[in-house]
Amino acid sequence: MSTFWSDKRILVTGGAGFIGSHLSACLLRQGARLVRVVDNLERGRKEYIHDILPHPDLEFRQQDLRDPAMAQSACMDVDVVFHLASKVGGISYYIQKPGEVFLDNTLIDHNTWSAALAHKVPFYLYASSAHVYPGDLQMTPDSPPIVESQAYPANPELSYGWAKLIGEKLIQYSVAQGCVTRATMPRLIGSYGPHQDLDLATGSAIPVFCRRAIEYPATPFKVLGTGQETRSFHFISDTLDALLRAVEKLAALPQMPPFNLGAEGRVTIREIAETIIAISGKTIEIEWDSTHPTVIWGQAFDCSLAAKLLDGWRPKVTLREGLEHCYRHIEKRLKP
Numbered sequence: 001m002s003t004f005w006s007d008k009r010i011l012v013t014g015g016a017g018f019i020g021s022h023l024s025a026c027l028l029r030q031g032a033r034l035v036r037v038v039d040n041l042e043r044g045r046k047e048y049i050h051d052i053l054p055h056p057d058l059e060f061r062q063q064d065l066r067d068p069a070m071a072q073s074a075c076m077d078v079d080v081v082f083h084l085a086s087k088v089g090g091i092s093y094y095i096q097k098p099g100e101v102f103l104d105n106t107l108i109d110h111n112t113w114s115a116a117l118a119h120k121v122p123f124y125l126y127a128s129s130a131h132v133y134p135g136d137l138q139m140t141p142d143s144p145p146i147v148e149s150q151a152y153p154a155n156p157e158l159s160y161g162w163a164k165l166i167g168e169k170l171i172q173y174s175v176a177q178g179c180v181t182r183a184t185m186p187r188l189i190g191s192y193g194p195h196q197d198l199d200l201a202t203g204s205a206i207p208v209f210c211r212r213a214i215e216y217p218a219t220p221f222k223v224l225g226t227g228q229e230t231r232s233f234h235f236i237s238d239t240l241d242a243l244l245r246a247v248e249k250l251a252a253l254p255q256m257p258p259f260n261l262g263a264e265g266r267v268t269i270r271e272i273a274e275t276i277i278a279i280s281g282k283t284i285e286i287e288w289d290s291t292h293p294t295v296i297w298g299q300a301f302d303c304s305l306a307a308k309l310l311d312g313w314r315p316k317v318t319l320r321e322g323l324e325h326c327y328r329h330i331e332k333r334l335k336p
Contacts, residue, residue: 080121133151210330235315249310
């Protein structure tokens with residue numbers, strides 16, 4: 001256990017969400033003096049942090065960071081900000097609500113970073129995304145692994161990616177201008193685990209597939225696309241390890257360059273679905289719905305920079321182990 005976190009006062013925005021709830025619990029185990037969770041509960045759930053409430057060192061605030069005053073209040077008297085709050089959803093949500101996604105995310109990012117600068121917060125982690133990369137680098141299931149420099153010339157496929165890219169540049173320009181806040185910007189790729197959104201309309205592939213398998217045959221096991229699309233995934237415990245290491249490294253650095261944070265290699269959507277079905281022990285027929293356009297055909301990333309920056313970090317949990325853990329957790333959540 002690192003001594004870096006002992007006695008630190010930490011803000012986790014989006015702290016009642018998927019990654020944030022796990023991170024908040026992890027920081028308390030690391031010896032933080034205060035973990036302030038800020039979440040508007042639009043997607044986050046207070047039940048996700050139920051296991052660590054009440055805790056004398058956990059402070060929960062239901063606040064909306066689109067309001068500058070709330071962002072200022074959230075960043076007061078903290079040593080570290082983990083900025084995870086974001087307007088997120090499944091691919092269909094991004095396609096249907098591009099303006100809303102862009103506006104809300106740029107507001108949230110601007111307000112939170114401005115507040116951190118105003119309060120001279122020493123350390124800041126901005127959770128960026130693999131969606132910053134141009135769509136034409138992801139047009140085939142076997143597209144070559146993407147390296148960080150390929151974010152430019154910029155041409156993200158989704159408004160979510162544009163907002164994240166603008167968030168990165170905002171921080172980089174401020175650091176170049178000489179701000180005291182030290183920042184790191186991991187581009188998260190395929191983190192999954194307990195506490196993800198289970199909504200069939202807004203959830204991502206793994207939790208939605210688990211839910212469909214659990215509820216089958218009452219509801220069909222429908223999958224958007226052809227199944228040949230490829231993605232990369234890594235389990236939440238590996239995500240947390242990397243996030244903590246990234247902030248710890250800022251003790252000796254003014255900033256870290258954006259870096260891919262995920263698993264190398266790829267898996268097809270069909271393989272994910274079939275593995276979850278095997279875990280369920282059921283005989284399930286998949287219904288492929290190819291009426292929706294496939295926006296991203298292949299996502300594979302070169303994560304060697306993360307290994308270099310974070311002392312050899314690599315994901316440790318196998319995909320099968322992680323999927324089994326997710327399935328059992330969701331099974332318990334769905335019990336009446």
